[in-house]
Amino acid sequence: MKLSELASTLGLAYQGPDKEIRGVATLEEAGPEDISFLANPKYAGMLQSTRAGAVILAERFGEQTTTALVSENPYLDFARAVQLFAKPQGSFNGHSQQAWIHPEAEVADDAVVYPFVSVGAGARVGSGTTLFSGVYVGEDCQLGPNCVIYPNVTLMAGTQLGQGVILHAGVVLGSDGFGFAEAAAGREKFPQVGRVVVGDNVEIGANTCVDRAALGETRIGSGSKIDNLVQLGHNVQVGENCILVSQVGIAGSTKLGRNVIIAGQVGVAGHLEIGEGCRVGAKSGVGRSLPPGTDVSGIPAMDHATFLKSSAVQGRLPEMARTVRRLEKEVEALKAALASQGETNV
Amino acid sequence: MKLSELASTLGLAYQGPDKEIRGVATLEEAGPEDISFLANPKYAGMLQSTRAGAVILAERFGEQTTTALVSENPYLDFARAVQLFAKPQGSFNGHSQQAWIHPEAEVADDAVVYPFVSVGAGARVGSGTTLFSGVYVGEDCQLGPNCVIYPNVTLMAGTQLGQGVILHAGVVLGSDGFGFAEAAAGREKFPQVGRVVVGDNVEIGANTCVDRAALGETRIGSGSKIDNLVQLGHNVQVGENCILVSQVGIAGSTKLGRNVIIAGQVGVAGHLEIGEGCRVGAKSGVGRSLPPGTDVSGIPAMDHATFLKSSAVQGRLPEMARTVRRLEKEVEALKAALASQGETNV
Amino acid sequence: MKLSELASTLGLAYQGPDKEIRGVATLEEAGPEDISFLANPKYAGMLQSTRAGAVILAERFGEQTTTALVSENPYLDFARAVQLFAKPQGSFNGHSQQAWIHPEAEVADDAVVYPFVSVGAGARVGSGTTLFSGVYVGEDCQLGPNCVIYPNVTLMAGTQLGQGVILHAGVVLGSDGFGFAEAAAGREKFPQVGRVVVGDNVEIGANTCVDRAALGETRIGSGSKIDNLVQLGHNVQVGENCILVSQVGIAGSTKLGRNVIIAGQVGVAGHLEIGEGCRVGAKSGVGRSLPPGTDVSGIPAMDHATFLKSSAVQGRLPEMARTVRRLEKEVEALKAALASQGETNV
Structure with a gap:
């Protein structure tokens, strides 16, 4: 399928030269006849290294690659592109006599x-x-x-x-x-x-x-x-x-x-x-x-x-248990000391 | 099946007019030819609104409905009633030549x-x-x-x-x-x-x-x-x-x-x-x-x-951790104050 | 299979009389024509009571039984013995016309x-x-x-x-x-x-x-x-x-x-x-x-x-929560007492 045809089918604008697209792949694995996509900005750096023939991406990344389809929702439009290339499973037709x-x-x-x-x-x-x-x-x-x-x-x-x-x-x-x-x-x-x-x-x-x-x-x-x-x-x-x-x-x-x-x-x-x-x-x-x-x-x-806060405490529970035991002793000691001092004061 | 026949099969007494029963359903969904049941007293109020033709229930609820089978274990007797109306699954008989x-x-x-x-x-x-x-x-x-x-x-x-x-x-x-x-x-x-x-x-x-x-x-x-x-x-x-x-x-x-x-x-x-x-x-x-x-x-x-008590604490762990940290500081402060007061007293 | 043949196949030395071995079983269930094994030393006592025809075991247990195959890894060698007696599942051969x-x-x-x-x-x-x-x-x-x-x-x-x-x-x-x-x-x-x-x-x-x-x-x-x-x-x-x-x-x-x-x-x-x-x-x-x-x-x-320490605390959380609440009160009381004593001292 021509890239121009794919763009038209998906209702997207495209930039760069028209070319034949034969498959879909990730940025990492795509070859020159594959279309790929950039949805998560943290992978934008891969636009430099990918061999993909074209990339579906947001407009703001358009300058970082030559051949692209510009999309407001690159993941969705890539899913639709995959659908165009996907072949439904199965190799049987009709009603089997063995059914x-x-x-x-x-x-x-x-x-x-x-x-x-x-x-x-x-x-x-x-x-x-x-x-x-x-x-x-x-x-x-x-x-x-x-x-x-x-x-x-x-x-x-x-x-x-x-x-x-x-x-x-x-x-x-x-x-x-x-x-x-x-x-x-x-x-x-x-x-x-x-x-x-x-x-x-x-x-x-x-x-x-x-x-x-x-x-x-x-x-x-x-x-x-x-x-x-x-x-x-x-x-x-x-x-x-x-x-x-x-x-x-x-x-x-x-x-x-x-x-x-x-x-x-x-x-x-x-x-x-x-x-x-x-x-x-x-x-x-x-x-x-x-x-x-x-x-x-x-x-x-x-x-x-x-839950997130409670989870953070889970690993510290043993330490907390020790602290509570120590505090109990210290409070007892304080009570005793205070009582003793009170008597002294009397 | 006649209600009287159903009562006899289940070994239960019945009250109210005899009638034809053709199915089983909940109190909420039963129609006039269905038998239903009341096992959980909290649904007793539904006896007023149900359209059920008859209800299997405990004796004490008998006054609240006209047509009933009186049971010491309404859930069990209803299960047995369902069994009478249930049709086993399957639409094949014999030994298939395709096996x-x-x-x-x-x-x-x-x-x-x-x-x-x-x-x-x-x-x-x-x-x-x-x-x-x-x-x-x-x-x-x-x-x-x-x-x-x-x-x-x-x-x-x-x-x-x-x-x-x-x-x-x-x-x-x-x-x-x-x-x-x-x-x-x-x-x-x-x-x-x-x-x-x-x-x-x-x-x-x-x-x-x-x-x-x-x-x-x-x-x-x-x-x-x-x-x-x-x-x-x-x-x-x-x-x-x-x-x-x-x-x-x-x-x-x-x-x-x-x-x-x-x-x-x-x-x-x-x-x-x-x-x-x-x-x-x-x-x-x-x-x-x-x-x-x-x-x-x-x-x-x-x-x-x-476990139930421990579970109740889980959501309060973050607060408990904060309290323990505060107590540690306060105990330190108390120890210091007491020491200082002790010195003052000397 | 003769025990001697089994020993040879597994590459193990054996002690005791040669005999026919026809199956595999645990020490508890083995009969006189079964071979068994001792891998976990805590079951060594069963060597006295087992009816097994022979036992695969470590050298140090050899004295406790008459007929044994001596192995550095009794569990592995027993697994291999089981393999020798196991029959693969299935009772069909060829390519079915019903496939x-x-x-x-x-x-x-x-x-x-x-x-x-x-x-x-x-x-x-x-x-x-x-x-x-x-x-x-x-x-x-x-x-x-x-x-x-x-x-x-x-x-x-x-x-x-x-x-x-x-x-x-x-x-x-x-x-x-x-x-x-x-x-x-x-x-x-x-x-x-x-x-x-x-x-x-x-x-x-x-x-x-x-x-x-x-x-x-x-x-x-x-x-x-x-x-x-x-x-x-x-x-x-x-x-x-x-x-x-x-x-x-x-x-x-x-x-x-x-x-x-x-x-x-x-x-x-x-x-x-x-x-x-x-x-x-x-x-x-x-x-x-x-x-x-x-x-x-x-x-x-x-x-x-x-995790092991944290788990040990889980069941004590309710008690710990009570202790923390008690400590809070006691610390408050200590603070008040100390303040009061301080005032007294003034």
Whole structure:
């Protein structure tokens, strides 16, 4: 693709000679036919050494290179450039004869069904959706158009996906929630008869698990992005445009508002409400509901600024403990000395 | 089903007019043909507003609604009602021609074998057991009757399941334990030649991993319930009726007694003994053995009551550090003043 | 196998009568035809009670048993003995007609391809490599010789494996990294167009996920061993001979040097450098780069010795808080008393 054509497609001005661009790369690794980008000013020095054929950058850096596309958001425009060069994965088309599609399922003619896919009774798979090998679509699932379901994903019965949903390999949606009733003779399973409902343009990372509701629905709002190995319990509600980083666990019935960001390895207890726009720092343990816009971190989660100060103290605790013991002795000594002096004075 | 019939099946008395019940739902979402339940008294107010056709509740709440089943354990009886209305998942019967069953395997005639199931040499699959798509049963595995093995579960060679075991999608039992021997030229694999043995009525959540023993057996006792994304190392022994919540990790050779409850994201070090009835709070790190009946929390795990008090201090640590520094100065000043006064007195 | 033959194969001297050895077991469980081992001196007492036919042990324990192989590294030599008796898993040979191999893929004649394996266009599978059921090999993947890829593993397009790589069930390599660009209308996906490159003799545990690079490569160095349910973000670089224990998460672009050991459930933030030989204690949170040879633990990670002392204080924090409050009062009282005495003295 010509650089001029790329600029036009991205709606950006360009400077320097026109040239053929064949790929995308970092400033460090780009060659003369690659386009690269400068988003973080601390890497501006690399503009001198890069071999990139062209760079997407902010206007103020334009003087430091010859061939550039000028952007107000270089990272976003580079992401769009990458999209233009990216080739979707897959090397199969049509509906494989080695798949198993229940006669009462409806799969769009232009959906791609790899070998070893199972589609149960009553399931519907939308136009342009791809089911890679080993995908299981349980009965009565509904998959919207243009979804990409990577290999070995399991969608248990009744799972519903909007349009443009991406599920990475090994994702499980609609597994039973973890619910048991105590009986005299031991625990009995509370049958999990709800389902999982996923909005539009949601992306869910590899081997992440989302349990079906006990009753009703576990929901993931449109635009939310969930990383690998995340656990969402039954009846969890994730609002729109949330970000859940890998290995997060959210216990049952907790509700996240819109635009919540939860960093890696955080645990959130059940039956809480995490308000719109809350942010939770990595490895935190959240045991209470949070009003909208709260930033917390730590175990237990506290105000983020307090957490930073508290963290700074952790390594000094042994010294502090020694100081407190010393102060105790000194105060005792002072009390004794003062008493003795008082007697002397009498 | 008639309400009277439901009452009779559950062994409960009912009040109010008989009627047709067609489903189950929460008080909030139930319609006039649903049965619901009241277990937590704090929701008693909803008895006024619910549209439920009937409610399972404790006798003392009976006056607050017209149509009710009276129960001493409403949650348990509702779970049993849900069971009556629940339809098991699946839309396949028989042994699929698209499965691969080794000629030396034995699969019960009334077992269900979905397409794309693999059953290795010497494996035995019991009566009434269902193997969903993508399940791999390694050689010499033994699966008891009435097990449900959901899609894409992997049972490595020699794994043994009792009766009524439920394995959710993506579970891996019998993967190699993490064992290496240090040699001059680098690490060598310690071949993991043990197996995994699972008792009766065990349920294991999606994408949970249980490693085979290095030698001998990794064991999960009957009635234990394990949530999603849990990791059990080689030679771990889980007693009967334990509860392990999601993302827990138990390192190799640790033994849990009966009725141990371990909350989400806890880590337990290897070669420990966690006594019968111990409870471990969420996100804890357990680095020492625990006598029976101990409740611990925290990193490192401590007595749970102490943990709660310690947690309450965490957010005040910065202030405490400042106070200690101030006290140090004040004590120095007091010492100086006292010394000076002593001199004055002399 | 005769004990004499075993001794010869392992290059060890033996004492006692020659005999037939048919298996391997722990001292506790071994029978008269098993060989066992003594590596940890604290179990030396079991030499009296064991029924083992022979024991691999250090020379100094030779007098305590009749039949022994004398070793300078009993654990390593026992591992090698186990290897001699271990039977590789699997009960299939050849290339299954129930697999799907793209006509443009190249699979070595002596590779084993189970039923329900998918191999995409341009993929190459090396000699002696086994692909178990449900394995997906994306287009242009390159798998070296003698790899073992257990069931339901997913290798997305372009993944490259060296020789002798072992991937346990449910592993996902090459899933998209978690990268999004903020746009006015919401987040846009940053297409992940890099790949995953794995060196020789790497072993990766069940359900572990390794994301492909955004651009370039996510790399795992030769000899590294990774446990179950680990998460490696895009562009992570793991050096040679590292050990990552289960449920560890390493965020994007972080680099680990050689011989790094990271214990279970640790989280490491993105864009860090963890130097050669660093060791990180279980459940730690690492938020800064570490120079080579550093041992850290804790949240936030601190020097390991400091962590141990800090941990010891955690349970005493409530008492310490009370002490500090008491000291504050006592210091106030002392100040008042001193002032009063000063006045008295005046």
